[in-house]
Amino acid sequence: MKYIDKLEKTSKKNNSLLCIGLDSDYHKLPRFLLDNRYPQFAFNKAIIDATYDLVAAYKPNSAFYEVQGEHGILQLKMTCEYIRAKYRFIPVILDAKRGDIGESNDRYDRFAFEYLGVDAITLHPYLGSEALEPFLKHADKMCYILCRTSNAGAGEFQDLKTGNIPLYQVVAKHISDSWNKNKNCGLVVGATYAREIKIVRKLAPSLQLLIPGVGAQGGDLKKAVQYAMDKSGEGFVINASRSIIFASNDEDFAKRAREEALKLRDQINYFRKGGK
Amino acid sequence: MKYIDKLEKTSKKNNSLLCIGLDSDYHKLPRFLLDNRYPQFAFNKAIIDATYDLVAAYKPNSAFYEVQGEHGILQLKMTCEYIRAKYRFIPVILDAKRGDIGESNDRYDRFAFEYLGVDAITLHPYLGSEALEPFLKHADKMCYILCRTSNAGAGEFQDLKTGNIPLYQVVAKHISDSWNKNKNCGLVVGATYAREIKIVRKLAPSLQLLIPGVGAQGGDLKKAVQYAMDKSGEGFVINASRSIIFASNDEDFAKRAREEALKLRDQINYFRKGGK
Numbered sequence: 001m002k003y004i005d006k007l008e009k010t011s012k013k014n015n016s017l018l019c020i021g022l023d024s025d026y027h028k029l030p031r032f033l034l035d036n037r038y039p040q041f042a043f044n045k046a047i048i049d050a051t052y053d054l055v056a057a058y059k060p061n062s063a064f065y066e067v068q069g070e071h072g073i074l075q076l077k078m079t080c081e082y083i084r085a086k087y088r089f090i091p092v093i094l095d096a097k098r099g100d101i102g103e104s105n106d107r108y109d110r111f112a113f114e115y116l117g118v119d120a121i122t123l124h125p126y127l128g129s130e131a132l133e134p135f136l137k138h139a140d141k142m143c144y145i146l147c148r149t150s151n152a153g154a155g156e157f158q159d160l161k162t163g164n165i166p167l168y169q170v171v172a173k174h175i176s177d178s179w180n181k182n183k184n185c186g187l188v189v190g191a192t193y194a195r196e197i198k199i200v201r202k203l204a205p206s207l208q209l210l211i212p213g214v215g216a217q218g219g220d221l222k223k224a225v226q227y228a229m230d231k232s233g234e235g236f237v238i239n240a241s242r243s244i245i246f247a248s249n250d251e252d253f254a255k256r257a258r259e260e261a262l263k264l265r266d267q268i269n270y271f272r273k274g275g276k
Numbered sequence: 277m278k279y280i281d282k283l284e285k286t287s288k289k290n291n292s293l294l295c296i297g298l299d300s301d302y303h304k305l306p307r308f309l310l311d312n313r314y315p316q317f318a319f320n321k322a323i324i325d326a327t328y329d330l331v332a333a334y335k336p337n338s339a340f341y342e343v344q345g346e347h348g349i350l351q352l353k354m355t356c357e358y359i360r361a362k363y364r365f366i367p368v369i370l371d372a373k374r375g376d377i378g379e380s381n382d383r384y385d386r387f388a389f390e391y392l393g394v395d396a397i398t399l400h401p402y403l404g405s406e407a408l409e410p411f412l413k414h415a416d417k418m419c420y421i422l423c424r425t426s427n428a429g430a431g432e433f434q435d436l437k438t439g440n441i442p443l444y445q446v447v448a449k450h451i452s453d454s455w456n457k458n459k460n461c462g463l464v465v466g467a468t469y470a471r472e473i474k475i476v477r478k479l480a481p482s483l484q485l486l487i488p489g490v491g492a493q494g495g496d497l498k499k500a501v502q503y504a505m506d507k508s509g510e511g512f513v514i515n516a517s518r519s520i521i522f523a524s525n526d527e528d529f530a531k532r533a534r535e536e537a538l539k540l541r542d543q544i545n546y547f548r549k550g551g552k
Contacts, residue, residue: 023379023380025383061376061380063376063380063381063383063384063387064380064383066349066383066384066387066391067383067384067386067387067391068391069349069350069353069387069391070346070347070349070350070353071346073342073345073346073349074345074346077345077346095376095380097374097375097376097380097400098373099373099375099400100337100339100373101425101426101427102427103299104299104337104339104340104371104373105339107301107339107340107342107343108339108342108343110343111339111342111343111345115342115343115344115345124373124375124400124402125402125433126400126401126402126422126425126433126434127422127425127427127429127430128427128429128430128431128432128433128434129429129432130427130428130429130432131425131427131429131430146402146403149377149402149403149407150377151377151378151403151404151406151407152406153403153404153405153406153407154403154404154407155404156404156405156406156450157401157402157404157443157446157447157450158402158404160438160443160446161438161439162436162437162438162443163437167433167436167438167443170433170436171433174432174433
């Protein structure tokens with residue numbers, strides 16, 4: 001099933017535009033899990049089983065598995081397989097921020113979509129659409145391209161004026177106007193830059209937005225939601241990672257993650273409906 | 277030992293500015309290696325043992341190991357460890373083209389510099405220096421930032437005029453002027469854009485350049501070398517991957533790789549000395 005169809009089905013069923021980021025840092029896991037042969041997977045499994053009816057998507061961040069070496073990569077795969085096997089309509093976004101020339105992208109593409117079997121990936125725009133063709137050719141997947149990132153120093157290049165408009169806006173417009181032939185492009189825009197979300201939504205009225213930066217990074221949820229909505233009141237997911245998955249570091253971590261996920265899902269919905 | 281000291285020592289000893297790219301695609305390996313439990317490692321080991329006295333550096337491309345999943349990651353690690361153990365002064369550049377926010381970059385950093393133990397990494401500039409700080413803080417490593425990539429469509433964003441100058445030049449200048457406090461920044465500039473190498477060298481007179489795109493991609497070696505040289509006639513490495521490592525697909529693959537490496541090393545030196 002296409003990413004976009006999975007996303008629609010799951011977000012309707014769960015009444016949710018919440019994406020939970022599985023940034024499952026080994027060193028932040030509850031200590032009692034560390035005896036497990038696959039502690040990152042055991043942690044993810046518990047989080048997923050506790051939140052599957054509250055999410056629109058899951059987003060494992062590749063960095064936190066790679067740092068554990070081949071054993072981390074295996075647990076990333078186990079996590080993706082677990083979601084696919086048990087919760088088959090929940091889409092999985094691999095947050096990998098890849099971007100190379102075509103020959104290498106073909107391999108990154110197969111890592112994401114064949115080995116891991118995910119439904120979407122995050123990508124860098126810098127090499128242009130010609131280089132990203134191995135990803136862009138999959139009409140059933142989603143390519144979330146970095147547009148305006150959530151970090152404090154994002155503006156160093158992203159705000160550079162090209163002609164009269166900042167680079168991140170050129171990226172948004174290019175992708176909306178000419179990369180999206182297969183209707184499989186989305187944009188990453190940080191909630192820490194609410195004003196920029198509003199501008200990006202105007203430039204790219206029909207693209208899916210992936211919005212990190214609420215929770216631990218402190219973005220403004222209300223503005224992020226209200227600016228990110230497309231005409232149908234959807235067209236985006238809000239990602240939170242640490243504020244949900246590490247809400248507790250104790251036996252109750254999954255229960256506490258569920259409470260935080262429920263709260264955030266409901267806040268997103270409240271703001272979608274015009275709540276102040 | 278610092279990357280830059282390893283590079284100097286090895287390039288002097290081997291009279292070489294050649295970097296061999298270990299893009300060791302499983303599906304292109306000689307068939308008789310496929311029975312090996314670690315075919316990518318076995319292949320790399322043979323290539324390295326046949327060329328160690330001809331190179332300035334090796335550059336494994338992460339994509340070709342990731343696509344093989346956890347078993348590929350392990351072989352990437354085995355390759356890096358093998359070079360470090362047997363040829364301790366040959367620097368290893370991880371071609372990973374990473375770039376995320378700080379928290380995630382910290383994990384990618386540890387994947388590269390602790391788990392794999394490499395000496396340098398390739399990075400995307402899009403998120404700015406604040407995000408790349410986990411990499412930039414290592415004065416003993418090298419951060420090769422993508423500036424002008426070798427692919428045909430590189431200009432889509434990289435040639436956008438910001439003020440009066442194209443984005444890739446702004447990137448070169450920013451990195452040269454303000455990112456290089458620890459003298460550990462370099463730039464990736466494709467040999468397929470010789471004119472751009474000349475401009476980048478002017479903007480960044482003392483930065484190390486990593487130049488892919490000769491060999492299979494067809495860049496102009498003579499111009500690349502002559503434009504890339506700093507005042508001392510050095511300051512760069514030329515990377516070739518497929519044209520060397522896959523010169524033969526038979527029992528003689530390592531011998532043929534050595535012949536191609538020798539030829540290219542000598543061509544680079546010929547052009548360094550003003551050869552036409």
